[in-house]
Amino acid sequence: MFKKILISNRSEIAVRVIRACKELGIKSVAVYSEADRESLHVRLADEAVCIGPGPSKLSYLNVEAILSAARITGADAVHPGYGFLSENADFADAVNASGMTFIGPKGAAMRQLGLKSAGKAVARAAGVPVVPGTPGLVDAEYMKDLRKNVTEQIGFPVMIKATAGGGGKGMRLVRDPEQIEAQLKQAQSEAQASFNDSAVLIEKFVEEPRHVEIQIACDQRGNYVALPERDCTVQRRHQKLIEESVSPAISPETRRAMQEAAVRLAKAVGYTNVGTVEFLFDKHGKFYFLEVNTRLQVEHPVTETVTGLDLVVAMIMAAAGEKLPFDQARASEIRCHAIEFRINAEDPTRNFAPCPGKITSLQLPGGAGVRVDTHIYAGYTVPSYYDSLLAKLIVSAPDRMSAIKRGLRALDELEVGGIHTTAGFHKKVISHPDFQSGKFDTSLVERMQADEEKSRAKDKVAA
Amino acid sequence: MPDTSTQEISEVLSWLKSTDLVEVSYRNGAKGFSLATAEPGAAQNYPVPSNRFTPVCAPAVGVFQWNEPGRARQAEEGAEVADGQRLGLVETGKGKFSEIKSPSNGRLARVMIDGGAPVDFGQPLFFVEPA
Incomplete structure (x- = not known):
């Protein structure tokens, strides 16, 4: 050791x-x-x-x-x-x-899985479902039988994406097969105008996606373990805000299928140490490989809380050449429901602008089922050089609804003086009927913000 | 900010002072303002003698050496030093060195380090009394 x-x-x-x-x-x-x-x-x-x-x-x-x-x-x-x-x-x-x-993993495994395109190729070879799409760029050959090709090889609805894209430019959602030719031409000319590159590809449009990921842990003795999933669907601009385990949308059968897929991927590259396989999960109950994070995740405490295991200890033991401190049977034990809130130094009323500064007073929540991972204390000045994560608040309870109530209680107890944080915003999210019912997708936060905007505009008119 | 009042400016200034930022500027069309704190950057925690001495700090983390292997030490406490003269080196990796030079002509008033000792980035190694 x-x-x-x-x-x-x-x-x-x-x-x-x-x-x-x-x-x-x-x-x-x-x-x-x-x-x-x-x-x-x-x-x-x-x-x-x-x-x-x-x-x-x-x-x-x-x-x-x-x-x-x-x-x-x-x-x-x-x-x-x-x-x-x-x-x-x-x-x-x-x-x-x-x-x-x-x-952590070996450099070679990081290279094989870390890059999105490389990871996708490994996934395909390992029989892990990836989002179906054109094999490469849409070329003249593919265009000849465009409608037939898309229908048979991908299936509508599809998304046309400019390869040089960004900011939604050159992106087209096509639901109607009749529209594919016209939309493709428009996307190409838009891409040409915006990026001076008309290259596009077509991918299946994943409807009402949830972001669900599988934590894996592997030692150097050939043991591969997959832990219960984390659901990171509550996001804002692809930044995770709230993570929970287990997912309210995943059945035990899907969980097993995702875990098996994640282990297949790990075995394909002889992966060692911990990692996370990220999937999109759509409204039809299908999951698609997204990418692999070849490291410990911010939200790892959610999995630690649900299973009662220590992932950092597992990393250290695996790196030292020892056996993982748990096997698949132990890692599959789901002991409670856990939710993590990322408390960021950001002002939600100003479009989540970073809010560095001095913390004048601090009251952290406590009590049963509450864990706080943080580096801040009263009198600490949050530097402006780094990301805005101040603390992770993890709550757990025997069932999801009790965990939500505990989350509201703990967020209420948290007081950070001197700077703005996202704590109040989290309370709004977990009080929302869609979050509480468990039926939501990655657009939840955007929809909530749009609704708020609307009601503010209405108030203005009324006043 | 068309109606910027002194009070608003002073609010921004007191916020600015609560952060580690040294400057903030705001523009809206032709109008706007820039503010800067007068205070210098965060003070170092190391004890610093009276201000006629200039601290010379480690430019990198590593091991302090008086000179490259087999070459003579260039600086002695109390000796005269010239601007730009080599005072020592920080070894940052095998055969990789970061040079420490005298910031001015003067006297090497104080040596705070031994050859072969590990040093942090920014750690004061010498005090030079400018001529």
Whole structure:
């Protein structure tokens, strides 16, 4: 087992890993930028090394500085957390090449699964369903029998997407087969006008999608385990806000099918350590591979809470060459319902604008079934250099409705003085009838915001 | 901000002071404003002697060396130093060095480091008394 682990990260995830180290009797080394001198991870670690100035590029993304810090402190392993260098295969290789152990998958597996296009190819080969679409760009050959090809190979409704796209330009939703030729031409000319590139591809339009992901854990002895799913459907602009486990939309049969698919994918590349296979789940009950995150996820505590397992400990053990501390049967035990809220330093009334500043007072929620992972404290100044995650509040209860009630209670207890947070927004979401019924898709937050906008406009007219 | 009042400006300023930002500007058409805090960036936690000394800090995290292997030490406490003169090196990787130079002509008043010692980024290594 390792004697000393350097955590090449900051904020709550650095604190999370330091706690696991302490419980395993392993010494921890924190690294920090000049902007993070006052951060909690610096205080909790056994040693701390300043690696550079505030901007991430010069500190938390500075491979040479991190390796140098590991060397001077005598660390024998590096935990990357999430974000920053956690999915950088070259960094993983560099850590391993310098005689230390990278706590995560091998660089080769990261390269095979990390990139979206590469991951999709592996998934297809492993028999994992991917969103059907044109094999590549739509070319003259494909255009000849366009309607027939799309109907037979993809199936309506479909989405036409400009490959150089972004911001919805060159995107066309087509439900009616009669419309496909005309819409394709329009999409191509729009793409040509916007991006100077008319290349488009066609993909099946996934209707009313939910974002559901499977946590996997694998050791170096050939054990592959899939844990219960996390449902991350509550998103705003592809940023997850609330995650829960298990999903209110997934049946035990679908769960098993998704877990088997995730394990097939992991086995196909000889994956080691933890990872997450993300899927889209549509209103017809079908799931499609989206991508693999070759690292620990922000929302991993949801799975830890539901199963009563420790994923960071599992990562450290797997990286050290030991056997996973749980088998598939144990990992399949669903012991409660869990919901995580990402408490961000953002102002929901100003379009979620980041809101760094000094936290003048702090009251964290507590009591049964409440977990808070955070690096903040009263008097701490949230730096403007990094992402806005302040804390993760995880609540659990025997069933989903009780967990929602506990969430409302805990969010009520949370008081962060001096800056705006997303706590109040979470209360609105979980009070919404659609969230409570469990019948919603990734558009929930946008719909709620549109409704709010409308009622505000109405109030204005009335006034 | 057509009706910007002093009070609004002072509200923005007090918000600005509560953050680690040093400057904020706002534009709406031809109108707008820019504010900056007068205070310098976050002060270092290291003890700093009186201000006629200039601290020379580690430019990177690594191991301090007086010079490359086999080459003589260039700086002694109390000795005169020239602007740009090499004071030492931080070894950041195998054979990779980051040079530390004197910021001015003067006297190397204080040496805070031993050869072979690990250093953090920004750690004061020397104090130079400018001539």
